[in-house]
Amino acid sequence: MTDTPTEALDAIARTADDAAHALALSAPAARAAALNAAADALTANADELVALAMDETGLAEARLRGELKRTAVQLRLFADTVVDGTYLDARIDRPDPEFALGPRPDLRRVNEPVGPVLNFAASNFPFAFSVAGGDTAAALAAGNPVIVKAHPGHPRLSERTAALVAAALEGAGLPTGTLQLIEGQDAGTAMLKHPLVKAAAFTGSTGAGRMLADIAAARPAPIPFYGELGSVNPVFVTAGAIEERGSAIAAGLVTSVGGSAGQLCTKPGLVFLPEGHGLAEAVAAASAAIAEHRMLNPRIAAGYAQRREAVLGAKGVRVLAPGEVRTDEDGQAWVTPTIAAVALDDLRAGGDTLLPECFGPLAILVDVPDGERYADLLEELFEGNLTVTVHRAEGDDVARLVRAAARRAGRVLFDGWPTGVAVTPAMQHGGPWPATTSGGTSVGTAAIGRFVQAVAYQNAPEALLPPPLRDDNPWGVPQRIAEAGESARWGGAGN
Amino acid sequence: MTDTPTEALDAIARTADDAAHALALSAPAARAAALNAAADALTANADELVALAMDETGLAEARLRGELKRTAVQLRLFADTVVDGTYLDARIDRPDPEFALGPRPDLRRVNEPVGPVLNFAASNFPFAFSVAGGDTAAALAAGNPVIVKAHPGHPRLSERTAALVAAALEGAGLPTGTLQLIEGQDAGTAMLKHPLVKAAAFTGSTGAGRMLADIAAARPAPIPFYGELGSVNPVFVTAGAIEERGSAIAAGLVTSVGGSAGQLCTKPGLVFLPEGHGLAEAVAAASAAIAEHRMLNPRIAAGYAQRREAVLGAKGVRVLAPGEVRTDEDGQAWVTPTIAAVALDDLRAGGDTLLPECFGPLAILVDVPDGERYADLLEELFEGNLTVTVHRAEGDDVARLVRAAARRAGRVLFDGWPTGVAVTPAMQHGGPWPATTSGGTSVGTAAIGRFVQAVAYQNAPEALLPPPLRDDNPWGVPQRIAEAGESARWGGAGN
Known part of the structure; x- marks a missing residue:
């Protein structure tokens, strides 16, 4: 090169x-x-x-x-x-x-x-x-x-x-x-x-x-x-969801955190759970089953190792699955997922270290005491994100959490994981700053x-109009037409 | 206040x-x-x-x-x-x-x-x-x-x-x-x-x-x-248009320049005409018929007077209609249109003075010699504008000029004047920098x-979706639906 x-x-x-x-x-x-x-x-x-x-x-x-x-x-x-x-x-x-x-x-x-x-x-x-x-x-x-x-x-x-x-x-x-x-x-x-x-x-x-x-x-x-x-893609899990499918949530989380060595912009970085959720063992077991994966390059690996160390050294952080960072003879790093846990108050106190994105296979589980509301936490702790995920069960009242999520993220997911982004007409992969800039x-x-940028043509002769604006519509594209005295309506192809 | x-x-x-x-x-x-x-x-x-x-x-x-x-x-x-x-x-x-x-x-x-x-x-x-x-x-x-x-x-x-x-x-x-x-x-x-x-x-x-x-x-x-x-809204007039309706063009120009004392972002500031166009007298006569108009405030009036003086003092600039700037006993300025003229080469030489917007009732007619092409001039002289106007007659080949105009302006007008902006679905009032910023x-x-900003919902329960995304479509808005195995198609209200 x-x-x-x-x-x-x-x-x-x-x-x-x-x-x-x-x-x-x-x-x-x-x-x-x-x-x-x-x-x-x-x-x-x-x-x-x-x-x-x-x-x-x-x-x-x-x-x-x-x-x-x-x-x-x-x-x-x-x-x-x-x-x-x-x-x-x-x-x-x-x-x-x-x-x-x-x-x-x-x-x-x-x-x-x-x-x-x-x-x-x-x-x-x-x-x-x-x-x-x-x-x-x-x-x-x-x-x-x-x-x-x-x-x-x-x-x-x-x-x-x-x-x-x-x-x-x-x-x-x-x-x-x-x-x-x-x-x-x-x-x-x-x-x-x-x-x-x-x-x-x-x-x-x-x-x-x-x-x-x-x-x-x-x-x-x-x-x-x-x-x-950047994006930390917070996940909020209700008590009802844990009761209904706790072990599946533990397994899904670890798969989502560990895939591609966590080097995905949609990797879930912080997971909020009700205190006493009881998923620690299942998370540790699922993590132990993940094979080690090479990181993209030594520079990214060094950044990850540094962030990981800072997170694990922060006050009140406990290790659920330690994970590993191993450097091979070519200087490439190989990793397994690290899953940490922290109480909400320690997250608040250590926010400068714990809240920013960590690019690599690390996630932090946050123990949320009774009486704290997820919607308030989302507004208190987060700026723009690519995704916010909600795991809930039938009957849980998460309406306010969902509205708060839609103000802070471009995609709001239910009962799934943010990694794996579908390429379809309705996908939104972006969000308020810093998830995206514009x-x-x-x-x-x-x-x-x-x-694209819009251009209007005023009283143009038909021959000088771009094809999609011509009356004969040679490209057969949808045209939104406002007749004299009428509101606009869609016309053209497929209508 | x-x-x-x-x-x-x-x-x-x-x-x-x-x-x-x-x-x-x-x-x-x-x-x-x-x-x-x-x-x-x-x-x-x-x-x-x-x-x-x-x-x-x-x-x-x-x-x-x-x-x-x-x-x-x-x-x-x-x-x-x-x-x-x-x-x-x-x-x-x-x-x-x-x-x-x-x-x-x-x-x-x-x-x-x-x-x-x-x-x-x-x-x-x-x-x-x-x-x-x-x-x-x-x-x-x-x-x-x-x-x-x-x-x-x-x-x-x-x-x-x-x-x-x-x-x-x-x-x-x-x-x-x-x-x-x-x-x-x-x-x-x-x-x-x-x-x-x-x-x-x-x-x-x-x-x-x-x-x-x-x-x-x-x-x-x-x-x-x-x-x-800012926008200077250049106008390009073909020889054919002058032959067909020269005096109407002169009158229309002066009305567009003088209206609201020229204090409009769409006021045409530079008008390109074929050398020897013969409209000078008609322009002067139309200008003389415009009543004086107060400017918005003394600050804007002072800026206008300064810009007008600079333009009229630039090398090669001739006065077709001098116009006036009169200050009344309350310190408010009253003005009539000033129409100047300049040869293309003098415009090029004095571009720093002559090309920027002049906020007030002033326009410069540019004499364009044979062999110069309007499309080239537009690309040479102008950045983004709100409008570009083309006056032409049947049979004139202006296709390249129109394409160049669409790259530099949000609205391209034919045989009219850019002031007076219709409020309709198809209006575009914007353009590349500096006409608009974003x-x-x-x-x-x-x-x-x-x-607005887009938000996607993934696997959301119906009750947690915003109304326009629900299957029962309570607001009756258009919905673009991609069925399994199908391309997207428009549905919903009015379709």
Whole structure:
């Protein structure tokens, strides 16, 4: 891997800008075919790509094969999203000489691509949040060229993926420069300042994300920066749920904490249980059954070891399952889950140490005394999160907890675990700061909405309108039409 | 007018936060009724409010009566928007055991209110972009309490409007603190930093907007800041259009530049014409027929006089209609339109002076020699704008100009003038920086989208779902449903 030299960046940005012009005019079917071609290329080269990923990240083969499949399916879902066209939010107001505020012109509004998008790839999902991952797929689907800043954790995989996907996109007829790769931290921050870059996406730590968000906001012309940063994903378990299925909850928790060595943004980090819950033994037993797993790289492992030590050393923290951190002869760390426990008052006193995210297979069980209400605790202890999980039984009154959760997280789950994020139209993977920086979702088809901007055309001749706004609707997309004297209504395809 | 004391701000924010909890649960019909009650209150008190506005802003009675009517209609349109419910973007993915990536849970996603919104009112629209203006209406419609920072240009009007509207909203059953007013620049910036404020809106100058946007971005928890800042609204006129209707273009231009003393964010500031267009006399004659108009306040008038002097003193600038700036015995300035002209090369050379917005009744006609292309000029000379206008005749090839315009402006107009912004579903009043800071539109019903955030519910019991996501759909809103094995499709009300 070689860092992209600073003097090469301007040409890369210009190539992307040239591609943006052509892409903006591309028909949905053409973009969809290209996204499907990219998915085909990933699938056809799965053996090679998974082998590279295993070597560079230490993630398990089954997990990586599943992640590659998810990445390919994600590209195909975005292909469907483009053809469906609902994301365009096409609106047509017919002229209305009798409008309440005086004659209304012919006005038509549609979401258009925003321009070149810079995507900072993540370490922990070498496929699904990397070169050909969700942010790339969403930005391409919206009709934007993408410049990916490779994550240094998997450089060879990044280069190979970029070569395959760029060739597939261009082979399907999209312009040269639709997907480009840059490498190196300096190249990434310099590109974030380039005036031709119009939006950026990022998945990673709160520290790095904040630094980049501040750069994006401080540009002479600021751009939206969609960062997906830290999250502790609190879980609240009622007494009723424990009574009904306590041992299943213990087992599910440990699986969710330990999977992929806990290196997931949705790993549950803090679990609130009624004092005297009696799950300690079941948790310890389930943890002991988890095989050791390599961490992504020594830097992340060192950060984890340090956080783990701090948590275990905090006042009042007890160890339910000690877990292990072992360094092999290559300097790579191997870990098993650590599950700690703490009383609520000690959590409050040690919040600076115990409340922030710990990236790795560690969770803290919090003993909550009678009389404390989960909804109040959620509001007292937490800022924005990607998820809040509620385990309850029939008849438990959790309505206020659920409303509080919806104000602090993008996803509220019931009786399950937040890891394993479905890629579907209704997914929301984002939340109030610091879960995400600029709103929106980075998983699911709604993610396309981050990479468009609305343009209205007033009294435009039919021939000068973009296709989704024309009366003959050549792309067959949904059009929301307000006739003279009428409220708006949906029309177009499928209606 | 008294500045809100710093020590009062926390209680105001807490009152808004309390209101947010109740408002988030309010049914669409209740919010719609309250918005309509606010519109009724404005209408019933029009005589008093318009008289206050005339005194404080110097705007003409007819314009202010029209603006008040627009403001009331705007509230009613948002009432319809709430009941319609399309803005909720309700999505339901049914569980799918056969989903390509493994069993899919029941996932449901809806747009929920973001929380207390801080709205910085504008000077130049004392109704439509002020206490009860578009940003307030949109934020309330989405279910958020609003704290308005009054503009110091019309303090008595702001206080009276706030009292009337707050009483109407509360009278219709919305919680106390749904609308609150604060006054003073220090109070505004301090409130922008308050952790309970979750989004902000602003209409005003690029300088003030940038200062506030930077504050919002630098918060420990950054929030979206929707600023509508400067715009020069370039106009491009083809030779064919001049041949077809040159004198009508001259007259229309002067009316658009002079209306409300040019104190509109959509005033056309630069008009590109083919060299030798022959409209100079018609422009001068139309200008001479415009009656003098008071400017909003001495500060804005001083800024205008300074900018006008700089423009008229720039190399190569000729005067087509000199216009006037006269100060009366009360220190208020009265103005008539100034129309200048310049050759393209002199515009390029003097761009630092000639290209920035001039807030007031001044426009510059640019003589464009043969061989220069408008699309290239637009890309060379302009950043983001609220509007770009094209005057053309049948057969003119303006396709590339229109594409370039759509990349640099939120609204592209044909054969008309950008002033006079329709309040409709398809309006887009925004554009790339510096036209707006965070995308979105501040006019039209799509403006509601700035004040919501998506929340997904996974495997939620029916009784714990928000109404728009329930199977029985008690609010009758559109629901986008993905059945197992099916793509998403729209259902629900009106489909």
